[in-house]
Amino acid sequence: MGWRLLIGIALTLLRARLRQSIVAAASVMFGIAMFITLTGFMSGLNGLLDGLILDRTPHIRLYNEIKPIAVQPAQLADSSGHVFVGSIKPKEGLERIRNASAIMDALGNDARVEGVAPRVVAQVFFNVGTTELPGVVNGVDPLEEARLFRFKDYLVQGELRGMLQANSIVLGKTLAEKMLVDVGDVVQLTTARGERFLLKVVGLYQSGIADYDKVQCYASMQNTQKILGEPSNYITDIAVKLKDLDEAPEVAEEYRGTFGLDALDIRTANAQFETGTTVRNIISYATSIVLLVVAGFGIYNILNMMIYEKLDSIAILKATGFSGGDVRIIFIGLSLIIGISGGAVGLAAGLGLSVAIHHVPFTTQALPAVKTFPVDFSAHRYVIGIVFALITTYVAGFFPARKASRVDPVQIIRGK
Amino acid sequence: MSNGDPIIETRGIAKSFHDPVEVQVLKDVSFAMRRGEFVSIVGKSGCGKSTLLYILSTMDTDHAGDVLIDGESMTGLPGDRLARVRNEKIGFVFQFHYLLPEFTVLRNVMLPGLKLGLHTAAEVETRAMDRLRMLGIADQALKLANQLSGGQKQRVAIARALINDPLIIMGDEPTGNLDSHNSEIVFDIFRELSTERGQSLLVVTHDDDFAARTDRIIEMDDGRIVSA
Ligand SMILES: Nc1ncnc2c1ncn2[C@@H]1O[C@H](COP(=O)(O)OP(=O)(O)OP(=O)(O)O)[C@@H](O)[C@H]1O
Numbered sequence: 001m002g003w004r005l006l007i008g009i010a011l012t013l014l015r016a017r018l019r020q021s022i023v024a025a026a027s028v029m030f031g032i033a034m035f036i037t038l039t040g041f042m043s044g045l046n047g048l049l050d051g052l053i054l055d056r057t058p059h060i061r062l063y064n065e066i067k068p069i070a071v072q073p074a075q076l077a078d079s080s081g082h083v084f085v086g087s088i089k090p091k092e093g094l095e096r097i098r099n100a101s102a103i104m105d106a107l108g109n110d111a112r113v114e115g116v117a118p119r120v121v122a123q124v125f126f127n128v129g130t131t132e133l134p135g136v137v138n139g140v141d142p143l144e145e146a147r148l149f150r151f152k153d154y155l156v157q158g159e160l161r162g163m164l165q166a167n168s169i170v171l172g173k174t175l176a177e178k179m180l181v182d183v184g185d186v187v188q189l190t191t192a193r194g195e196r197f198l199l200k201v202v203g204l205y206q207s208g209i210a211d212y213d214k215v216q217c218y219a220s221m222q223n224t225q226k227i228l229g230e231p232s233n234y235i236t237d238i239a240v241k242l243k244d245l246d247e248a249p250e251v252a253e254e255y256r257g258t259f260g261l262d263a264l265d266i267r268t269a270n271a272q273f274e275t276g277t278t279v280r281n282i283i284s285y286a287t288s289i290v291l292l293v294v295a296g297f298g299i300y301n302i303l304n305m306m307i308y309e310k311l312d313s314i315a316i317l318k319a320t321g322f323s324g325g326d327v328r329i330i331f332i333g334l335s336l337i338i339g340i341s342g343g344a345v346g347l348a349a350g351l352g353l354s355v356a357i358h359h360v361p362f363t364t365q366a367l368p369a370v371k372t373f374p375v376d377f378s379a380h381r382y383v384i385g386i387v388f389a390l391i392t393t394y395v396a397g398f399f400p401a402r403k404a405s406r407v408d409p410v411q412i413i414r415g416k
Numbered sequence: 417m418s419n420g421d422p423i424i425e426t427r428g429i430a431k432s433f434h435d436p437v438e439v440q441v442l443k444d445v446s447f448a449m450r451r452g453e454f455v456s457i458v459g460k461s462g463c464g465k466s467t468l469l470y471i472l473s474t475m476d477t478d479h480a481g482d483v484l485i486d487g488e489s490m491t492g493l494p495g496d497r498l499a500r501v502r503n504e505k506i507g508f509v510f511q512f513h514y515l516l517p518e519f520t521v522l523r524n525v526m527l528p529g530l531k532l533g534l535h536t537a538a539e540v541e542t543r544a545m546d547r548l549r550m551l552g553i554a555d556q557a558l559k560l561a562n563q564l565s566g567g568q569k570q571r572v573a574i575a576r577a578l579i580n581d582p583l584i585i586m587g588d589e590p591t592g593n594l595d596s597h598n599s600e601i602v603f604d605i606f607r608e609l610s611t612e613r614g615q616s617l618l619v620v621t622h623d624d625d626f627a628a629r630t631d632r633i634i635e636m637d638d639g640r641i642v643s644a
């Protein structure tokens with residue numbers, strides 16, 4: 001009863017000052033709508049940029065680096081005399097991951113792991129007339145790559161299943177353009193060992209990074225192992241996708257010990273990337289908060305003005321038995337009504353604006369799968385928005401309401 | 417609380433203003449008022465009548481001495497408790513009618529009743545209409561407060577003061593800016609409240625004729641009661 005009465009009084013006071021109230025609510029609406037739109041758009045862009053690198057980068061890459069052994073033969077010898085060692089070189093074939101299938105099984109059983117994809121890399125030259133273009137053939141499991149690393153999004157022509165045929169290859173788009181070949185054509189390549197192969201182009205791949213598309217090609221594991229002349233257990237890389245990307249550094253460290261392999265995690269490899277994401281988030285939040293603070297000052301002003309105009313009414317309410325607390329509730333309620341209505345309309349407007357932006361065509365070389373501007377519609381943003389609106393209006397209403405609650409009715413009544 | 421108990425009693429009320437210079441406006445004001453009594457306060461302008469009334473109405477607590485309303489001392493009570501006393505036991509009528517301009521006449525009269533919360537909103541509305549009818553302004557109920565004439569507004573303010581059947585009705589020159597006809601109406605209403613409903617009235621007035629017809633006249637001079 002008490003609350004209903006006080007809110008009823010607040011509503012009547014608002015209605016009597018309808019235009020000012022609408023202006024105040026509109027300023028909140030504007031702030032919230034901008035908050036929803038800006039952060040949604042920013043977050044969508046972040047997702048897109050994450051997609052550019054993070055989604056298709058393994059969270060952990062396990063491989064064998066070709067490097068000198070840690071303990072050189074000379075160190076093994078007695079240090080009192082001179083030791084002469086002939087040219088010790090890295091042993092050929094050190095790249096290969098031994099016992100790969102056992103490692104893959106162990107990874108597959110790790111609860112933190114979302115999926116594992118084996119890879120083989122072959123350095124080749126493509127023969128175009130008399131010139132040779134360098135290229136890298138990545139032997140992959142096409143279905144797993146598509147599942148874990150969005151491989152299909154970047155396959156701009158051709159079918160994923162085509163890669164399962166023998167002697168097939170997917171070329172980087174720029175490379176294909178340079179060679180003047182298209183899907184269905186046959187290309188010739190030379191391996192590092194000098195062997196020649198004829199492969200049928202079954203698809204074109206576009207990462208959006210020109211340097212990458214100029215050299216990188218994809219083929220099935222089997223086809224790549226055949227090019228290399230290696231058996232089917234020959235694997236040089238294992239790409240791991242974790243359920244939680246943030247665990248990557250620790251898990252990588254652990255694998256390094258367990259499997260005795262090099263393990264590169266995504267955080268270490270793309271540290272600068274996250275900084276960009278954070279900065280963009282800060283900018284969008286800061287902008288929205290500034291807008292809301294401006295709206296808050298607007299409400300503060302309007303309430304102060306309203307209280308000044310309503311001093312007589314406040315005095316009479318107090319004289320007839322409303323306490324200072326009641327008066328405070330009336331004016332805070334008044335502010336919150338502005339906040340709730342402005343905030344709710346702001347959420348709707350923000351949603352509308354986001355949908356509109358989401359329909360604006362946007363094509364980029366880098367992301368063939370993206371056709372319109374990306375916008376993130378997650379619900380938590382709307383919850384934050386309305387909470388922001390309430391906090392802002394509460395704070396804006398607090399001081400004027402306190403002033404109103406302290407009005408001395410005697411002073412007002414005597415003043416007449 | 418027998419009928420013999422005073423409805424209002426003051427013990428040695430004193431009040432000073434400090435700004436800009438120290439002036440003592442009330443000096444040792446002590447008096448008592450019976451239930452159902454119709455009392456007027458008279459005195460020269462500036463002698464402290466309004467100041468006394470604000471203290472008696474519990475709106476001004478910055479004073480020395482004690483005020484007892486319905487046997488209960490008001491000294492040291494918290495603000496919301498005093499608000500409750502004003503709401504429940506005191507009806508106040510000002511010289512300037514002081515209605516809330518955003519609300520209808522009916523709603524203005526209802527507000528203290530809704531605040532009290534003893535009756536449902538529908539009952540409060542019926543009670544408000546009864547009082548408007550008694551004051552002859554029931555037909556104005558749905559108008560906005562500031563669409564009425566001065567005399568009508570004053571009657572609305574009286575209706576509002578009556579909504580919770582207060583033990584005591586205080587007025588600070590309630591007829592001060594009414595013509596003689598409207599003054600007469602207000603006086604008759606007050607008289608009726610006192611004799612028929614047993615409510616107490618304490619009215620500050622400059623109208624000697626008005627004062628002469630009340631049960632008792634308290635005369636003040638320079639912050640003191642000179643005759644009661
Ligand atoms: N806030 C204040 N500060 C200083 N002096 C004040 C204040 N309020 C009232 N006074 C003084 O207190 C004295 C009593 O004022 P009060 O209003 O009670 O007189 P009153 O008897 O009601 O006069 P009137 O018949 O003209 O209404 C006056 O001299 C007035 O100047």
Ligand SMILES: [Mg+2]
Pocket residue numbers: 465466467588
């Ligand atoms: Mg006065």
